[in-house]
Amino acid sequence: MRQLVMLGLAGTLAAADATPTFNHDIAPILYQNCATCHRPGEVAPFSLLTYQDAAKRAKQIATVTHLRFMPPWKAEPGYGSFQNERRLTDAQIALIADWAANGAQEGDPAEKPTPPVFTEGWQAGQPDKVFTLAQKYSLPGDGPDQYRCFVIPMNLDHDVYVKSFEFRPGNRRIVHHAIVFSDPNGAARKLAGNGNSYSCFGGPGFGPVNMVAGWAPGGSPSVAPKGMEVVVTKGTDLVLQIHYHPSGKAEDDQSSLGMIFGDAPTVGRGMVFINSRAIHIPAGDDHYAVKTGVTIPQDVEALAITPHAHYLCKDMKIDAHLPDGSVTHLIWIKDWDFNWQGQYCFAQPVKLPKGTRVELEYTYDNSSANVRNPSHPPVAVHWGEQTTDEMAVAFLSVKLASIADQETFRRQIGLEFINEFLAQADDLNDFPPEISPQARARLRMAISLFDRNHDGKLDDEERKTLMDFLRARAQ
Ligand code: HEC
Structure with missing residues (x-):
């Protein structure tokens, strides 16, 4: 009318x-x-x-x-x-x-336009190697979401360079998203015991966490640009974490991961891990902020960012404060939803000169008004790997000036991680899994050496002296 x-x-x-x-x-x-x-x-x-x-x-x-x-x-x-x-x-x-x-x-x-045609089968081309779940995984029709880690035994006798990882959900009605981690130490095999999978939420259940690829509905395969192939070293397993969401009736899934191999990478890559374990959210607090950051030790270009937290997190903001005083916004998520997490690849690489401070600020709502709160009534929430715990994490994938810088960058960024740990930790003996047992012993010794007043803590001055000493050695 x-x-x-x-x-x-x-x-x-x-x-x-x-x-x-x-x-x-x-x-x-x-x-x-x-x-x-x-x-x-x-x-x-x-x-x-x-x-x-x-x-x-x-x-x-x-x-x-x-x-x-x-x-x-x-x-x-x-x-x-x-x-x-x-x-x-x-x-x-x-x-x-x-x-x-x-x-x-x-x-x-x-x-009427022609409906879109979707390529059936492998989108990135025929894989060189396909891993398919050994058995069907059965999910009941109702109950909570499940997070399952499947061990992919690569059984490699030499290093391989992966050009593309392509995850193919077996049953799209229940597969919500998938993440591929690498495990150089056989930790996942141990967690799986006699089987080939185990329950895991958030991370793969071991550290240091090294994410190599991810898949979410509507996403495309992770294809590395030429020169940026992912190195999977001899002895490394991959771990495929699948998030299952019940569909209302019992369903089976048998998903696959395809890999296309390429040449050895020629471009230097690094991973900046930003993480705070200083999380203590009182029950009922609807605006609890966690802040942390890391200083970038070399000139790099940021390629992608993956923010991560659990159900209570609402708002995530990550900014880069450049040495010239300017601020580059990396990402802002105002309504974080655990179910829609993923990796965000920058349209153009973002230049982060040496000395840039990347700062993360996440806000959490632990009130009963938060419909995503897993606890009713709310309870105090701390850092941890379970659904009812919280995290404040971001992975920043960066390109280095040259491949020769990789090893130095890895050491330097490890030190920056230690610096944040020393600055924030409630207990200097409660080391995060990212700090290896060998490094722990050395770190304990260094802490005792630089703790001049022997109070078991490092004040800002003592920490700075220790870090200057360690940084000079990591060049
Ligand atoms: C990346 C995958 C994806 C894309 C792209 C997408 N949707 Fe959805 N949509 C979903 C899922 C999954 C649900 C079920 C609810 C949920 O999980 O959030 C949904 C739910 C809905 C609903 C029901 C909402 C409700 O309140 O129950 C509508 C309507 C809808 N989508 C419309 C659209 C329209 C229109 C577009 C494009 C402009 C679109 N969607 C694009 C995945 C998608």
Whole structure:
């Protein structure tokens, strides 16, 4: 009706065009931005490929796009710019609203775009090696989400260089996301005991954590640019962590991981691990902040960032404070959702000169008003690996000036990690798993040497003297 009035008023063809239709306006948006997940067999609860599918949910689609709840994309615009950003433009959102408000019309069938074609099978090409879960993993229809770590015994007799990791969910109805870690020390085999998998939440259950690839619905395979292949050394196992979400009925999964091998990397890479274990959130506190940071020891370019916390975290902000006083925003997530975590690859590498301080600030809501709070009533929450614990972590993947810098960078960044530990730890003997047993012994000795007043703690001055000494040796 309203449309007829509009037509009558304007009386032109242009006005007729202005009433959006599925075929002319909406299908292209849905095919481009929603179909990766909203198609049969994919993670979303319904398909949005046909007019009927979309029209009966027109109002709901208008609401979730207006709220920017869909497509799921957590990074705030203006704070870091990323590859494969999943955001509708304001104009697209307005068009959907207009369509829903005007009777969600189908329009001229001749204008209907061809539905997108999705490559079945391996997206990055035929893998050189495929690992498939040895047995089907069975998930009951209801109950809590499960996090399962599957050991991938690589049994390598020489180092390999992985160009692409491609995770293929066996059963998309229950596989929510997957992360691949590397395990050089056989820790995962031990955790798996006689089987080949074990329960794990957050991390793989051992340290130091080294994440090599990740997959989330709607994502593409991790393909390394030439020269940046991932080295998997002889003796290393991979660990595939899968997050399962029950679908309402009992289901099985047998997922696979494919790898394509390439040449030895020629570009220096490093991983900056930012982590705080000084987390003590009182029950009921709805605005608990955790801050930590790390100083970048060489000129680097940041390639990707992966923020990580559990259910209570609400807000995550990571900024780089450059030596010239300027600030580069790396990422800001205002409504963290554990279920939509992932790696964010910068659209352009972000230059972080030596001396840049990367600062992380996460905020947690441990009140009963937080629907994601796993404890009712709320309880005091501390650092830990369980669902009911919290974490404040970010992985920053960086490119170094040259491959020859890798070893020095690894040592230097390890020291920066120790510096943060010394500055924040409640107990200097409670070492995080990232500090190896050998390093612990040396560190204990160094702490006792530099603790001039022998109070078992290092004040800022003592810590600085110790760090200057260690940094000079790590050049
Ligand atoms: C990356 C995967 C993905 C993409 C892309 C995506 N969705 Fe979704 N969508 C989901 C999942 C999964 C759910 C189920 C709810 C959840 O897990 O958050 C969902 C739920 C919904 C719902 C139901 C919300 C509710 O309140 O129950 C609507 C409507 C919706 N999506 C519309 C869209 C539209 C429109 C687009 C594109 C503009 C889109 N989605 C893009 C994965 C996706």
